Amino acid sequence: MRKVGIMSMQRIANYGSFLQAYALKQLIEKVGCNVEFVDYHVGAPVIAENADSKNKVVRKIEKGLETFRYQAPLAHKLSFIRYKQSFARKYMPLLGIADEMNYNPTVDCLVIGSDEVFNCIQKNSNVGYSPELFGKNNYAKKLITYAASFGNTTLEKLEKYKKANEVGALLKKFDAISVRDANSGTIVEQLTGKEPVYNLDPVLTYDYMNCCDKIPQVQTNEKYLILYAYAGRISNDEADWIAAYAKKKNLKVYAIGGIQKCADRFVDCSPFEVLAYFRNAEEVITDTFHGSIFSVITHRPFTTLIRKSVGNSYGNEEKLSDLLKRLGLANRMTTKIEDTENINEKAIDYAKVDEQLKAHREVAKEYLRKNLS
Structure with a gap:
């Protein structure tokens, strides 16, 4: 059975990040693959501003204090802090993710995505700028993406911060590229000369309400x-x-x-x-x-x-x-x-929406079958 790694935003304490990671894992397992999640080394953010340029410990403390500045009932604030603090302990095991980081494993195929894995021109020090999210230093026989997004990183921003050449060179090494939005598709086309496949986010592609x-x-x-x-x-x-x-x-x-x-x-x-x-x-x-x-x-x-x-x-x-x-x-x-x-x-x-989703799901499943079989 083929061994597939998923590199995404799976460790973020966020419902969307979790559910897209879980959904993509289910979709790939249905193709008949063993799946593990792969971590990347977080680099310094391209945009260093204010609190976001500080180290993670300082930023974590400031985020905690920030919670108390919001206008909301005290009980809600305390519950929110507990939710954030316990998220990884409670829910990462459901993805098969351990406390120990899983860097650069040897896999048959590395799938980068979904989520904003390519959103590299930003100031969040929890994400930073990491060429590994563009496939650098991977130990995979095949390298693809699924519904990857540049978020609000644009081609203009990549050029302004002098990352366009590096990102373009790394993207050209992928065996197949799937994106989830037009902005990401435009960037891929401009930097590689190749048209990517468009796929919906895994939360839409995996039929949660009927399959989970x-x-x-x-x-x-x-x-x-x-x-x-x-x-x-x-x-x-x-x-x-x-x-x-x-x-x-x-x-x-x-x-x-x-x-x-x-x-x-x-x-x-x-x-x-x-x-x-x-x-x-x-x-x-x-x-x-x-x-x-x-x-x-x-x-x-x-x-x-x-x-x-x-x-x-x-x-x-x-x-x-x-x-x-x-x-x-x-x-x-x-x-x-x-x-x-x-x-x-x-x-x-x-x-009508469900009919559209049905068609998109078939496109996504065919993309995964073609590239993972």
């Missing part, structure tokens, strides 16, 4: 909307609007993934329970890529808030607009929280 037996039933005695956003990204004005909106609709606000000023409850749960909570929600408000995907696969009414990139700040516009346009759901996006009421009142033709 780990999603439990979650019982609540109240109706709720889910606010799925990172802590600190929902402004005070947005939070106040959401609180009033939920009250008008007689819904509780459940915050998942981050603490929020307007939340009635912060939900600390397993990644599989996240999908159960989404399945039972009346509606969803999110400003994240995977929050939008969770809404789609659970057939929820949802609104996606678009954040534009300004300077070196992190935006979500490129990846979210690309995703939702591919699924015919561009009308779920807005930059104004006040649009949520009208957007969530519009029914989504999920039968």
Whole structure:
């Protein structure tokens, strides 16, 4: 049986990162391969700014203190800290990931992706700049990607920070390249002269709601909307609007993934329970890529808030607009929280969306079969 390594963002304490890693593992195992996760050495970030240029210990302490500066109930803050601290211990074993790092193993094929593995022009010291994410120093007989993304790293940024030549040279060594969005596809084409395959994120490709037996039933005695956003990204004005909106609709606000000023409850749960909570929600408000995907696969009414990139700040516009346009759901996006009421009142033709997903899933499975068999 072929031995396949996956190099992704699998150690990030984040539901989306976990569920995409788990999904890709399932998809590759279905091809008949043994799978292990591969780690990369984190280098210094290309953009060194403020706290993000400090060492990991200092940054971790500052992130913890930052939690207490958010406007949210104290109980939610303490629960959020426990959730972050216990995430790896609780959930990494479900991926077969040990505490010991797995650097540069010998495998038949190394699959880099999915997630923003190519998003190298940024300032997050937890991710940094690592040529290993572009395949450098690998010990694999074959090197491919699956739904890899440059995030909001653009060709202009690669050239500005003088990384285009190095990245281009490394990309040319891949046996096959699959990307998940147009920006990433454009960069690959410009740097290699080859057109990549487009595949959806594994959370969409792996049919969680029909194939995964780990999603439990979650019982609540109240109706709720889910606010799925990172802590600190929902402004005070947005939070106040959401609180009033939920009250008008007689819904509780459940915050998942981050603490929020307007939340009635912060939900600390397993990644599989996240999908159960989404399945039972009346509606969803999110400003994240995977929050939008969770809404789609659970057939929820949802609104996606678009954040534009300004300077070196992190935006979500490129990846979210690309995703939702591919699924015919561009009308779920807005930059104004006040649009949520009208957007969530519009029914989504999920039968049509599911037909599109079915076709995308076949393309993805064929790509994996072709390159892993």
